[in-house]
Amino acid sequence: MMNCDGAGTAAAWLRVAGVVREHCDELVRLDRAIGDGDHGENLRRGFDAVVDRVTSAEGDTPRAVLRQVAATLISTVGGAAGPLYGTALLRAGNAIGDRPDLDATAVAAALEAALEGVVARGRAEPGDKTMVDALRPAVLAAAAAAERGATIAEVLAEASAAADAGAQATVPLVARKGRASYLGERSAGHLDPGARSTALILASLAGSAAS
Amino acid sequence: MMNCDGAGTAAAWLRVAGVVREHCDELVRLDRAIGDGDHGENLRRGFDAVVDRVTSAEGDTPRAVLRQVAATLISTVGGAAGPLYGTALLRAGNAIGDRPDLDATAVAAALEAALEGVVARGRAEPGDKTMVDALRPAVLAAAAAAERGATIAEVLAEASAAADAGAQATVPLVARKGRASYLGERSAGHLDPGARSTALILASLAGSAAS
Amino acid sequence: MKKIINDPAAVVTEALHGMAAAHPDLRVHTDPAFVVRADAPVRGRVAVISGGGSGHEPLHCGFVGPGMLTAACPGPVFTSPTPDQIQAAVAAADGGAGVLLLVKNYTGDVLNFETAAELIEADGVDVRTVIVDDDVAVRDSLFTAGRRGVAGTLLVEKIVGAAAEAGADLDTCERLARTVVTNVRSMGLALAPCTVPHAGEPSFVLGEDEIEIGIGIHGEPGRERTRLAPARDLVRMLLQPVLDDLEWQPGDRVLLFSNSMGGTPLVELYLAHGSATALLIERGLLVERSLVGPYVTSLEMQGISLTLLRLTDELIEWWDAPVSTPALRWGR
């Protein structure tokens, strides 16, 4: 089980950076089909900066680390995803407060706050074919798992599985938010890139928690 | 045998217009290989105007007709070919003077004057891979034929054959004048479009004379 | 992909170096990236700031200068700039009379400018945001991202920039911007796509004689794919939806802006402009001002957009007012 203090949180996000890098081309391809083809590059630019800038000093809280990641993403990602992921992480940090270590309940609360942040900025509803369609099922699954006393690893594993299913379920949808909405009916039949990146990030976090 | 008065001259040039139209694409193709691909269009535009504008009133001399054709070409062809063919026809007209009918000697003299006009404007030497390489052998052949007493039809037939051979002989040459010269060695291996159009025009005139 | 670049990731920064070399009357920053007129901040004048993804040049950086934008923030190619760029531009441009942010309506731009505006406001600056959404190709609705901001943005920037230069206050500038947005409509088409440097492949593919009608300025697909047609028909396909979208009256005075998406030769653009002018006159509109050129582009995309702005005396006055930027320059 990973360490759930600031250092562990930082390590988990550095691992996310590796996953983003690995899947950059895939995300570009998805975004090219129904957007402008930059989602992979946007996230890679942002997470490369996370690797450069995010450090955790002795005694840093998870919240402090999340604030650094959020600020870095906001100032480097651009596009729709930058403010959305940035706001999500800011809110997630605020939700967990200044505790030195995370527990399963805190993780579930953080995910819920992240979703609230994305919705507050982007005003997307479920079914609009956005990252919300991956994040919302993840939040619900995490809450249920935490409630029944699951470990952090279990909470994140279930959140990740739900996010993945949610992302896959965006394929038939017609986009109503973001660039893909300009395509109208033509957006159906494609996986939403932001939903996919949300699922990838959660899978990476779940992997960190399990290892 | 065609009529060699003004009306016959006009008829012969209208027939040239048809030949130019027919070979427009070929000339474009030749010019695209070593020039800018417009030689066929330039001549077609000019000879379409000849069809529109050139008329021979009762009693017009061949010279008067040639002046009309020349002025029309100068004001409509553009490119290198416009002033060259225009000057050639102006000089050819001047060379035959105001006689009402042409004979073989006059035709040979007209061709010679045409060559002088082209050289005066374009300053090309034989072997520079230009229309001069078709026109010069034509002039020599016509002079020889006229000297031994050939008919107009024979003079033009020999001029036409010589022009055609001269044009074909431009293939291996490296251009030293006109746009093709920018290609340097790369101009070798291609037929010069202006030499080809000169040969086509002479073939058409020879055809008119024979029919 | 054939491009005159060194490294796809460095395109915007290196292009900014070129802008700096070419235009001594601009101050060009690369980290964070923004361009500001050399004499900024201008005391007592509203700062008019815009920005967006790169690849639409001369929009926006080429419109920085007296009589137009105070500053502009270029994002990566076709990707919105980030809040820190916008904050830095505001810090350099703010002359104490408030800041007007002009934002093309794309989710990315809107969210990043919104985030920036919150931070700037927290610093005590009076900041307003006007969203430009002139593209009639996209049907507007509360439940979607709404219409895109395209070529009409230039007209907003010029008109508001002129008023700010002349000393109009923030309320006036904001009202003017909204007036232009209310009265401007655009629509574009593409004959051939563009290739984003870091993507390396064309953003869409069109058949030998296919065109895309209602294209956005990022290579987003449009309303429909159809066959290439004569220029006069293409012009009608663009103008008809524009004319249908606003209640135009015969006798209305208009500005017609014929814009190249980048790769369309000027000779074709002028031809389209002539055709569009004739059609508008036929419909009883008075074309009182014209603008023709590659001003709001999508890299090397071949295509055009047509923009119509309903004019009033006030808008004409600000349109005609002097402007001195790299890409738009007239008067005085």
Next chain:
Amino acid sequence: MKKIINDPAAVVTEALHGMAAAHPDLRVHTDPAFVVRADAPVRGRVAVISGGGSGHEPLHCGFVGPGMLTAACPGPVFTSPTPDQIQAAVAAADGGAGVLLLVKNYTGDVLNFETAAELIEADGVDVRTVIVDDDVAVRDSLFTAGRRGVAGTLLVEKIVGAAAEAGADLDTCERLARTVVTNVRSMGLALAPCTVPHAGEPSFVLGEDEIEIGIGIHGEPGRERTRLAPARDLVRMLLQPVLDDLEWQPGDRVLLFSNSMGGTPLVELYLAHGSATALLIERGLLVERSLVGPYVTSLEMQGISLTLLRLTDELIEWWDAPVSTPALRWGR
């Protein structure tokens, strides 16, 4: 071939209608075709007139106006204008102080302008001709057509036009034109060809990563075909022959003109301009003036040319002088 046209044969005429609609301060004629500033003839001023094939827009018609050309004659696409156009332009532009014809060195242009000049002179007008041949890609020789006239033509037109506007006499204008021609050199490259409307097919074909170095402005092939390289290497391939051709001294003041052949995005052009500026500074030259844009184009050809002009105080004065044309505008 995908073009926004109606009929290949009518392209130039229809584009001129668009120019007329867009630019009320020009008088546009279509038969014969020429464009003249609305206030011509300007009494007592030398008329500066140029022209050439269309497809290079904004050259030449876009440079008609106070401080630059008095009139311009557009030929069909990539084909020189005819003498009757030139005569008509002279008749409309001649203010009694003589006429200067600025001609790009192509056989067709030279022969048509020469024919026109003979006819104009026969009418008693004092007419001079200056041939521009700035393209170092072509080796000059008495036995060839000589170097081509390319982007440097714009600089000649601007500088001589400014002097004529200020009242310089015909001798002075002619001398100034020759001074610019002596001190200006250019070289270009293409990444992708263009298609002439009436030809319907690209003027040459390049492989996936081939480029053509030393291209002319009509799609004529250049010096050599080579592989695409990073921008900084491309810039060196263009500037080295330019630097080799004239005796440049460290400390020479120069104008650097980075020109797009039409289809190259401005972001790439600025990037190249930055790179070229850096290289020149490295060689000890002082880049005192810059011009960046698609000014001397070959339809939608992708590529750039770089032009270097050695400056003197006199040339700087005329370069900086006010100009007010559709495509180039600054000052007063």
